[in-house]
Amino acid sequence: MAGVITASEPSWIGPFTGLSPRQFNKLIIALRREGADPVRKGRPWSLPLQDRVLLVAAYWRTNLTLRQLAPLFGISKSAADRIVDHLGPALALQPRRRFRKDTVLIVDGTLVPTRDRAVAVSSKNYRCSTNHQVVIDADIRLVVAVGRPLPGNRNDCRAGQDSGAKAAVGTIPTVIADGGYRGTGLTIPHYRRYKDEELPSWKEEHNASHRKVRARVEHTFARMKTWKILRDCRLRGDGVHHAILGVARLYNLTLTG
Template sequence: MQVVTAQRRDLTEVFTGLRPRQFQRLVRAVHRNGGRALDPDRPGRPWALALEDRVLLVAMYCRTNLTMRQLAPLFGISPAAVGRIISRHGPLLALAPGKRKPGRHQVLIVDGTLVPTRDRTVSASSKNYRYSANLQVLIKADTRVVLAVGRPLPGNRNDCTAFAESGIKDACGTATVLADGGYQGTGVLMPHRRQAGQDRLPDWKEQHNTSHRRVRARVEHAFARMKNWKILRDCRLKGDGVFWATSGVAHMHNLALSH
């Protein structure tokens, strides 16, 4: 017996963090990205759940980080079927790349976040004392909307290296990009630093740093909201799973910001 279903609109926000209208936008995005090839009327063995319920299952998995054995009885299917749905549909929730690269009139913010993951091939022991992957995230400064998520790198890589290797640098286009002091040599705007022999910065540099911190804090707010999807606190997926999970959460984060 299926306990959780997309037909129960009152459960959508509880289990996904999205209001019903936002959840329907997610379903339509999955349908466009390849979900229509997964419809029951297509040739082959049909799925046990409708497309809406499959999207709900993946979104709920990201939101709650329940195991497949815990999700299975809620949807009235086997743990193996839950695993197949997550594996097949997870990438379809990913954030779509922008049709145009940001222009020079835009202001963006970049920063990295550590996502703990069980897969040692994409992680390393990090400053959070866990095996984690470094995910670079690029957001719009004015709206906090996530524009891009970089490919995962081991968590012991510094941000200036990850900026180029993850692909985030290419996603910046010609926009003005703000970052913290860990992005030296990347060409982004960083806070002023004291030179050798300087006791303090000039007042005008201190004012610039204050403004810079105030704006750059928005990416930290975005991370805090994204980590309400608990899969980013302990990702059990292997291989590209940590990337698809982070990108899917970024997509849902953007939908949650919309009206």
């Protein structure tokens, strides 16, 4: 059965990946170079690599069930499931290893509603969620690292270290965070030591500047969560981790071209 959606028709690429056809082709070339399309023994894939990548992106973008999505590509639900399991990790963002000496990073946590109770717990958003620590470059706004998912009730100050996000930034001297990261050595806003304390004007000015810069990570979250898989993730095990890493990679590609 022929599918309705195919990467050979460029009009499908933008709505489901956020990429231009040129950016999408660069992604396919990079995936082949990384070994994402090896020659398999036995039965070959039912779709070419371009269509498989488009299927995974469409799954993350729309959060349709695979039973709904598979017929649009002309394949079975089980074949679509195998494609997502295989390509999800291959599309994952690799953390940046090198930074300029003057690099400024921003770290913050975001909650992703996740149905797998083995990795998610009831959180402050009143849903079972996972906590994801995301690090971006403050200047170019690219995601440079995403920590391992932790239960959604974990405090950011602890999650930053337990998730591996702190190790990912290494010895970068300037890492900006919000007030939830007290005692971590990161650059956080000035705060009142006791209830009735008044902050001097210079501290208020510093806090205003801090908020303007730190807002960039909130803008990143807003754009990443246009991918509906990050609003209600049905994937099990490492699926939510692969999904947010894949979305981060596609988000970066939309910024860099």
